[in-house]
Amino acid sequence: MPSPAPLMSIGALAQASGASVRSIRHYEQHGLLASIRADNGYRMFPAAAVAQVRQIQRLIATGFTVAEILSFPDCMRMIEGAPACSETSDVQRRRLAAIERQIADLERRRTRLLAMLREGAAAPPD
Structure with a gap:
């Protein structure tokens, strides 16, 4: 045994x-x-x-x-x-899309903040 x-x-x-x-x-x-x-x-x-x-x-x-x-x-x-399996690929794609949206939002915020620092003015509201 x-x-x-x-x-x-x-x-x-x-x-x-x-x-x-x-x-x-x-x-x-x-x-x-x-x-x-x-x-x-x-x-x-x-x-x-x-x-x-x-x-x-x-x-x-x-x-x-x-x-x-x-x-x-x-x-x-x-x-x-x-590795990813077919059962999880949809949720993985959704997670990736959410991360990409967050990155795009951060890039927009970064651009506004850089402009504000260059101009010494307040950033426009969203």
């Missing part, structure tokens, strides 16, 4: 993944990670959780919300560096 897969504490998971313990608790609370409770009540995670946490952080860093990440198929949430 094979031995059970080794488990790691939340602290060990935080150290291995580079995430904070608080972030890991947040991911678990929202259903992005699963743990089991040891006899002492401590959370214990499978070794595969390291890649999951890194992937969750990667997705959050690109602007996805926890709710959006929850809607992604397991292949996107559980595999570190997973």
